Amino acid sequence: MKVIDHFKELDACILPIVTSGTFDGVHSGHLKILSGLVQQAQTRGGESVVITYWPHPRFVLGKGSSSLKLLSTFEEKVKLLSDIGIDYLLKVRFSKEFSELSPEAFVQKVLIKGIKAKKLIIGYDHRFGKNQTGDIDFLKKNKERFGLEIEEISRLDIDQVGISSTNIRQALAAGEVDAAQGYLGRYYSLSGIVTRGDQIGRKIGFPTANLFISESYKLIPSDGVYAIFVYLGLERFDGMLNIGWRPTVKGKKRTIEAHLFDFNKDIYGSYLRVELVAIIRKEIEFNHLDGLKEQLIKDKLAAKIILEKVNYSK
């Protein structure tokens, strides 16, 4: 997949088939639209083009924007779309100015003049253009004039899946990573660089890798202890993750710390990706480190059972 930000890179396209959206999380509902797009492009000898908007429109247009967290960073989205087999990802810089385009202007400028699209595939409830006034009816009514084939993904097809990025964000905010996994069709994951922490964990036999995530807009699930798979280079390890304020040691900031089972290497500065498989418990405060240690031993057993089961059935 090529990530592009200029229309001219699409000049060589023969038959661009297009869809548009933010596709946050690239979940099973999105997959329905996207895999259909790829399939059609392949059978007709055309190119699959996804238009996506960056930053997320809600960051630009306000409306409680500051608190909105996203399921995927741009980098993660690129990887996910690429895995589906999309040919081009057109990254449109979303600005106040862009949001002022009327539906007519959006179709003319972006789809017709810009991409020279032959076909547009969109969900029945997709809205576009100034104040979200453009919709499927507008497109269907004018398709001859635009010279565009329009395919609507029906309500039935979308609602049957019953998935929205909002559902997933809510599940994660409650720590329900297994529900999120059901919607996403994969484990929710976090990626970052290992930084040096307070080194308290190693004193009680649970050394941890502190994960620094540079994208402040990435959604971090609720505080608690999770069973995780850890990807370090080409290797995968079982482990557990603590997200939270570490009340027992009077922590000053929220941290994300991974403890890898049967692992004893210095990995500061390494890039880690963790997949959240299940929540073990919420964060609790102990009077003493010994209480915490005792609990961590139980947590580790719980995490091992859950992960062992997943490993075993794969």
Add this chain to the structure above:
Amino acid sequence: MIIPEEGSLLLVNKPKSWTSFDVVNKLRYLLKIKKIGHAGTLDPLASGLLLIGVGKYTKKLESLQGLDKTYEGIIEIGKTTPSFDLETPFDSSSDYMHVTPQQIAVAVEALTGELDQIPPIYSAIKVNGQRAYKSARKNEIIELKSRKIKVYKFEITRVHLPEIHFRVVCSKGTYIRSLAKDLGEKLGVGGYLKELVRTQVGGYKLENAFQLEQLVGQINSEK
């Protein structure tokens, strides 16, 4: 509640300690309708989705009985009961501390796929024209034949030993109580089903079901 000519399907969340028949009876009384039935019994101690056919829809219930089911619940290892759930008191307990994660994974995996399952003696199944549980209560020795069932998914969602939280997707006729007991046996420490919720039947989901009180309230308010 107006029942259309062709009858209707009601999704109801059966409360714990009600029998499936209690729920049907309650609605039969409230709706003043003779033709009413459910598609697949839920044990009294389980809660969750019950599909109820009203009026002419009762004829279609049979086709719904074959649907796959999804359950969530808790198995406690290290203790057993004759009914494999909490309907009867504990009859054994053993130490489970030596059970390893690997053993649990292997046992759960062995209980996934196509299985020959022996139904619990404390079940509604008839043997020699008698309900099996009646014979069981009389201490009669009866033999139950194993049945072919399918466990499509058996996931461990949470562990707090001795409790193992799980989600199972299975074919009709699967006794989750028996799965719990079999898991305990495979681990060598015994086990029973502590809690059970049916969350899905075919494409029908518990989240779309009426709470019984809510349904009762609605029917009463329309009178």
